Amino acid sequence: MRVLLMVALAAMAATAQVKYEDILAGPGANWLTYAGSYSGQRHSPLTQINTETAKNLTAKWVYHVPDAKKLEAVPIVYDGILYVTNSNQLHALDARTGRKIWVYRDEQAEGSRVNRGPAILGDKVYFVTTDCRLVALHRKTGAVLWHKKYAETKDGYFATMAPFAVKDKIVVGMGGGDSGARGFLKALSAETGEEMWNFWTVPAKGEPGAETWSKDETLKWGGAATWLSGTYDPALNLLYWTTGNPWPDFYGGDRLGANLYSDSLIALDVDTGKLKWHFQFTPHDTHDWDAQSWPVLLDMEWAGKMRKVVVHPNRNGFFYVLDRVTGEFLRATQFADKVDWAKGIDAKGVPILVPGKDPTPGGTRACPAVRGAANWMSPSYNPATGLFYLPTLEQCDIYSSSAKEPKPMTGFAGTGGEQIPAEPGQMLLRAIDPKTGKRVWQYPMTGPATAWAGTVSTAGGVVLFGDDAGHLVAADAKSGKHLWHFGTSQNVTASPITYLVDGKQYVTICSATHVFTFGLFTPAE
Amino acid sequence: MRILLWLMVGAVALAQRAPLKQEDVAAGRQLYMSSCAGCHGLSGEGGRGPNLMTGRAVSRSTDDVLFQALKFGLAGTDMPPTNLPDEKLWQIMAYVRGLSAPAYEIPVEGDEKAGAAVYFGKGGCTKCHAIAGKGGVFGSDLTSIGHQRPLNLIREAVLDPGRRIAPGYQRATLHLKSGKTLEGVLRDYTTYNYTLQDGTGELHFVKAVDVADQRILPGSPMPGNYRETLTAAERRDLIKFLSRQSARGEQ
Numbered sequence: 001m002r003v004l005l006m007v008a009l010a011a012m013a014a015t016a017q018v019k020y021e022d023i024l025a026g027p028g029a030n031w032l033t034y035a036g037s038y039s040g041q042r043h044s045p046l047t048q049i050n051t052e053t054a055k056n057l058t059a060k061w062v063y064h065v066p067d068a069k070k071l072e073a074v075p076i077v078y079d080g081i082l083y084v085t086n087s088n089q090l091h092a093l094d095a096r097t098g099r100k101i102w103v104y105r106d107e108q109a110e111g112s113r114v115n116r117g118p119a120i121l122g123d124k125v126y127f128v129t130t131d132c133r134l135v136a137l138h139r140k141t142g143a144v145l146w147h148k149k150y151a152e153t154k155d156g157y158f159a160t161m162a163p164f165a166v167k168d169k170i171v172v173g174m175g176g177g178d179s180g181a182r183g184f185l186k187a188l189s190a191e192t193g194e195e196m197w198n199f200w201t202v203p204a205k206g207e208p209g210a211e212t213w214s215k216d217e218t219l220k221w222g223g224a225a226t227w228l229s230g231t232y233d234p235a236l237n238l239l240y241w242t243t244g245n246p247w248p249d250f251y252g253g254d255r256l257g258a259n260l261y262s263d264s265l266i267a268l269d270v271d272t273g274k275l276k277w278h279f280q281f282t283p284h285d286t287h288d289w290d291a292q293s294w295p296v297l298l299d300m301e302w303a304g305k306m307r308k309v310v311v312h313p314n315r316n317g318f319f320y321v322l323d324r325v326t327g328e329f330l331r332a333t334q335f336a337d338k339v340d341w342a343k344g345i346d347a348k349g350v351p352i353l354v355p356g357k358d359p360t361p362g363g364t365r366a367c368p369a370v371r372g373a374a375n376w377m378s379p380s381y382n383p384a385t386g387l388f389y390l391p392t393l394e395q396c397d398i399y400s401s402s403a404k405e406p407k408p409m410t411g412f413a414g415t416g417g418e419q420i421p422a423e424p425g426q427m428l429l430r431a432i433d434p435k436t437g438k439r440v441w442q443y444p445m446t447g448p449a450t451a452w453a454g455t456v457s458t459a460g461g462v463v464l465f466g467d468d469a470g471h472l473v474a475a476d477a478k479s480g481k482h483l484w485h486f487g488t489s490q491n492v493t494a495s496p497i498t499y500l501v502d503g504k505q506y507v508t509i510c511s512a513t514h515v516f517t518f519g520l521f522t523p524a525e
Numbered sequence: 526m527r528i529l530l531w532l533m534v535g536a537v538a539l540a541q542r543a544p545l546k547q548e549d550v551a552a553g554r555q556l557y558m559s560s561c562a563g564c565h566g567l568s569g570e571g572g573r574g575p576n577l578m579t580g581r582a583v584s585r586s587t588d589d590v591l592f593q594a595l596k597f598g599l600a601g602t603d604m605p606p607t608n609l610p611d612e613k614l615w616q617i618m619a620y621v622r623g624l625s626a627p628a629y630e631i632p633v634e635g636d637e638k639a640g641a642a643v644y645f646g647k648g649g650c651t652k653c654h655a656i657a658g659k660g661g662v663f664g665s666d667l668t669s670i671g672h673q674r675p676l677n678l679i680r681e682a683v684l685d686p687g688r689r690i691a692p693g694y695q696r697a698t699l700h701l702k703s704g705k706t707l708e709g710v711l712r713d714y715t716t717y718n719y720t721l722q723d724g725t726g727e728l729h730f731v732k733a734v735d736v737a738d739q740r741i742l743p744g745s746p747m748p749g750n751y752r753e754t755l756t757a758a759e760r761r762d763l764i765k766f767l768s769r770q771s772a773r774g775e776q
Contacts, residue, residue, distance in 0.1 A: 006725070008659075008661050009655045009660060010659070099713045101713065101728065106772070106773075108773055133773075146772075
């Protein structure tokens with residue numbers, strides 16, 4: 001013991017480190033960013049779990065996250081260590097056994113909220129606290145390297161998102177758009193937490209886009225929150241990020257106009273944070289249809305030649321294809337059956353509105369529901385099948401509004417959307433061909449339509465997803481045929497991942513309170 | 526305890542606490558030593574009465590509830606009423622609060638700057654411990670120790686490290702069947718697996734079936750002689766410095 005070699009934290013930097021290039025390489029043995037790769041495809045090249053073997057999947061371990069209520073985290077896995085977050089906590093687990101290595105708790109953070117997961121870069125793991133601090137921890141010891149406050153709760157901000165590590169930056173966003181906070185996206189230095197750039201998702205007076213808000217004062221509390229992670233194209237150096245609804249959510253009378261950049265996809269230069277282009281899915285939204293679903297980057301044949309596109313299923317019920325270099329609108333197709341607010345999307349990408357679908361004081365029936373036909377639950381794309389796997393909700397709601405004078409940070413949203421008791425929602429997994437926008441197969445689920453579960457696709461020809469009755473399901477990626485399922489007995493509120501440890505493929509998904517991990521059956525040693 | 530809890534439930538709405546003042550804490554300490562230490566221990570570590578440093582009854586109860594418990598005792602238990610004027614009881618309470626409150630939240634005597642000098646210099650603490658990323662990996666991270674532990678536990682950790690080992694820091698030597706030997710602290714161990722972190726911070730995930738011999742050593746890996754090597758003033762200042770460590774700093 002006396003001869004024990006001891007080193008300083010800084011000297012450990014020499015040991016295995018996550019490089020930007022590792023994240024760039026996409027998933028394989030590790031799972032290094034929320035969507036697995038910068039493209040957002042959530043497609044793993046692993047093949048041990050395949051259409052033949054999926055039936056032999058079995059539980060390997062279950063980790064209970066104390067005081068968890070609704071885990072929405074997508075874990076990061078690096079070098080056999082799995083990192084998962086809960087409100088103001090980060091747990092580092094041995095991915096072979098699910099045993100805890102260390103836990104970091106920030107007991108002083110304000111309140112408790114969902115958290116969508118950590119990020120990793122270098123020797124650091126990162127996560128955001130409820131009150132908008134980016135925390136950097138040493139990935140092996142859990143030692144706190146720094147805390148960086150990047151927004152004030154007194155201004156209506158909170159944080160739930162998974163930070164996004166790119167180059168030498170950690171990109172962070174905010175929540176609070178439903179109670180009148182002004183949206184932003186920031187890049188902080190991965191090394192020190194210092195701010196490198198800031199992009200306001202609601203322009204200031206006089207800036208381009210400000211003319212899409214009828215009153216200047218609304219610019220200060222326009223919403224357009226940035227609570228999900230994004231995607232990134234290294235060749236174009238562009239970051240793709242979706243924004244939330246304008247505020248007040250359900251009453252638009254005080255904010256006539258399109259309300260940029262709410263409900264949009266924005267493409268920013270990753271080095272400067274400058275806006276390259278934007279596309280708004282739902283101009284002047286009054287149904288709380290945040291654009292927080294994934295902007296997935298594909299290289300796809302379009303009108304006879306390869307084109308760099310971004311595809312995006314929106315809460316509003318349409319599946320969009322845009323040119324990701326220029327933002328040019330290429331096509332939108334309806335992916336949900338229950339869509340009645342618009343007849344379609346015109347050649348310029350503008351919805352053809354059906355009159356009488358705005359919320360009213362007495363309530364208006366409209367579809368999709370406030371939860372959207374799609375939402376933040378991760379879809380995935382398999383290049384081999386050419387299919388896009390999309391968790392879909394078929395539901396309508398009664399939307400009501402109130403013209404009360406909007407006061408930010410008072411919980412006022414201009415009222416809301418309510419489920420119609422006699423018309424329960426239906427969740428399905430749909431496989432869509434992005435080339436045509438057509439449905440190829442669907443997997444209807446039973447359940448209360450309360451799941452928040454996403455998908456992961458694998459080169460083994462299997463798509464894994466959470467269903468609406470608390471199962472993790474494996475289906476044949478080509479046909480949608482059921483291969484295997486496992487009941488967690490809980491609502492599944494996150495998206496699965498897959499990775500290798502000691503050469504064996506694992507699948508992990510968080511349920512409301514537990515982390516479940518599966519692998520192929522092997523007899524006990 | 527049962528009664529205290531019951532009273533607490535009724536009083537959650539009043540969960541305000543008076544700020545702790547240095548004079549009250551000091552006076553309260555004297556009174557505690559004569560009226561309470563006999564049952565609750567000299568540092569609140571417990572005895573006939575429960576531990577007042579780690580128990581949650583104190584930190585979770587309101588001033589009113591705690592005051593009632595001190596004044597009238599807890600009926601049906603060995604916790605007696607205390608026959609002292611109310612203002613003295615409030616002083617005892619200030620001290621008792623400080624026993625379980627995070628050290629950062631209570632007044633602590635000493636010179637923080639001088640304490641930093643001991644920590645980074647003579648104490649040699651950085652060899653094993655890190656604060657905000659600076660220092661060693663072998664001991665627990667002290668970046669937020671002021672928020673994580675009450676004062677007495679910090680004092681005890683420094684002056685009497687063997688007494689209570691921070692979870693995940695049991696010293697061990699594992700001789701593997703492969704002939705390799707691993708030394709370090711056990712972040713975790715079960716009948717089937719060990720997670721050992723060595724002095725370089727490297728993690729070793731070892732299956733029990735691969736271990737020929739395990740030595741889990743008693744005591745703390747931390748030096749146990751700071752009472753001798755540091756002067757009383759240095760110890761006081763060092764503890765003051767530790768009590769101020771907070772990842773968030775002043776909010």
